Amino acid sequence: MLARLAVRSVLTKKFIRRIPPLLVWVKAALTQVTLPLVFSAGAPLNDTSEFTQSETGKGIEMDETQMMEFVGQAVADVGALLGGAMVVIGDKLGLYRAMAGTGSVTPAELAARTGTAERYVREWLSAQAARGYLCYDGGGRFSLHDEHAVPLTDETSPACVIGAFEIALGSVYATDTIAERFRSGEGFAWGAHDEHVLRGCVRFFRPGYLNNLASAWIPALDGVEAKLAAGARVADVGCGHGASTLLLAGAYPASAITGFDAHDGSIEAARKRAADAGLAGRVRFEAASATTFTGSYDLVCFFDCLHDMGDPAGACAHARAQLAPGGTLMLIEPFAADDITGNLNPVGAAYYGFSTLLCTPSSLSQDTGAALGAQAGEARLREIVTRAGFATLRRVAETPFNIVLEARA
Numbered sequence: 001m002l003a004r005l006a007v008r009s010v011l012t013k014k015f016i017r018r019i020p021p022l023l024v025w026v027k028a029a030l031t032q033v034t035l036p037l038v039f040s041a042g043a044p045l046n047d048t049s050e051f052t053q054s055e056t057g058k059g060i061e062m063d064e065t066q067m068m069e070f071v072g073q074a075v076a077d078v079g080a081l082l083g084g085a086m087v088v089i090g091d092k093l094g095l096y097r098a099m100a101g102t103g104s105v106t107p108a109e110l111a112a113r114t115g116t117a118e119r120y121v122r123e124w125l126s127a128q129a130a131r132g133y134l135c136y137d138g139g140g141r142f143s144l145h146d147e148h149a150v151p152l153t154d155e156t157s158p159a160c161v162i163g164a165f166e167i168a169l170g171s172v173y174a175t176d177t178i179a180e181r182f183r184s185g186e187g188f189a190w191g192a193h194d195e196h197v198l199r200g201c202v203r204f205f206r207p208g209y210l211n212n213l214a215s216a217w218i219p220a221l222d223g224v225e226a227k228l229a230a231g232a233r234v235a236d237v238g239c240g241h242g243a244s245t246l247l248l249a250g251a252y253p254a255s256a257i258t259g260f261d262a263h264d265g266s267i268e269a270a271r272k273r274a275a276d277a278g279l280a281g282r283v284r285f286e287a288a289s290a291t292t293f294t295g296s297y298d299l300v301c302f303f304d305c306l307h308d309m310g311d312p313a314g315a316c317a318h319a320r321a322q323l324a325p326g327g328t329l330m331l332i333e334p335f336a337a338d339d340i341t342g343n344l345n346p347v348g349a350a351y352y353g354f355s356t357l358l359c360t361p362s363s364l365s366q367d368t369g370a371a372l373g374a375q376a377g378e379a380r381l382r383e384i385v386t387r388a389g390f391a392t393l394r395r396v397a398e399t400p401f402n403i404v405l406e407a408r409a
């Protein structure tokens with residue numbers, strides 16, 4: 001009933017006409033007319049009539065409540081898809097930052113604070129209030145609760161979600177291209193994505209690394225923290241824009257940290273970030289793939305990237321070959337259960353979506369094209385790492401978004 005009421009309130013009849021297969025049911029919801037829960041074999045409603053009839057002509061029994069609940073969920077998802085763009089706009093224009101901790105604002109006040117046009121701001125505020133991101137306080141005033149301000153504005157907080165929206169929006173830009181790749185089976189390289197993906201990636205992952213890497217993940221590895229503090233050689237493979245590399249360089253100044261990535265543009269961006277952070281002298285970035293990087297290391301890390309690689313098994317075998325005696329491989333991978341049924345939840349939904357648009361195409365664009373996917377799970381990773389010649393693999397930490405694995409030769 002709730003779903004039906006929600007649908008009534010948000011769907012206009014014009015929109016309903018655009019989804020003819022659902023017409024009869026949604027009309028029922030709108031008019032409160034009770035229709036039989038059977039697609040009748042009667043007169044076709046329109047040119048999609050085959051949808052309204054079963055093959056045998058006997059009709060298909062359906063649970064109307066269940067279907068209307070699904071329609072309600074789908075409408076919410078349309079709002080969520082558009083809401084993602086609203087969040088990116090709010091972040092880009094500093095709308096959230098201008099509202100954080102300031103109480104109620106009118107559209108005109110927010111527009112004045114941010115140098116934006118009041119009419120656009122009013123529409124954005126309404127859209128965000130409808131999604132529950134902002135609060136409508138009445139009298140044309142809106143506010144951003146502190147509990148929402150932190151995830152939307154504080155990139156040092158582990159609760160920060162703003163980067164996830166940027167990478168998601170950038171991923172969606174590739175929808176048509178990826179749909180085409182479904183037909184051809186070809187891949188799509190990481191570096192070919194829109195800049196939002198590359199920038200969003202570092203913003204998405206960095207808060208988790210900032211809050212866990214030096215405080216929890218490195219200490220959880222056997223004997224590694226002491227080595228890094230004394231001065232060790234570290235390779236951060238698939239480093240992207242260098243979020244983890246720079247955090248390691250900052251936390252362990254005696255160690256020599258090198259970031260490698262196959263994408264030249266990411267290496268350039270990482271070098272610039274190092275210079276901006278005043279860490280250029282403490283860290284090195286080199287363009288190289290996971291199967292060709294050189295040097296000898298006490299610690300080799302893969303942060304959220306092994307599954308993006310064409311040959312994760314080859315990458316692990318190469319990492320093992322580059323490890324100094326007693327060295328450690330640290331794998332940070334997306335949180336996932338071993339079986340799909342354990343991943344059918346909101347985190348899994350986000351990761352499978354990213355995996356379809358980003359990770360799987362990235363792997364398929366490379367030699368071997370193993371296409372592990374972002375929800376591989378520990379058991380599959382164990383197979384890969386063991387086949388690469390590592391003697392042990394253990395989970396040393398986890399967060400809602402990541403698992404952290406330690407492999408020793």
Ligand SMILES: C[S@@+](CC[C@H](N)C(=O)[O-])C[C@H]1O[C@@H](n2cnc3c(N)ncnc32)[C@H](O)[C@@H]1O
Nearest residue numbers: 190205238239240261262263289290303305309
């Ligand atoms: C999801 S991003 C993660 C970036 C970074 N580790 C982070 O956590 O922000 C995946 C990265 O893996 C890199 N990559 C993909 N395949 C690679 C390969 N075969 N060798 C080296 N880097 C690779 C991509 O260029 C991209 O920067």
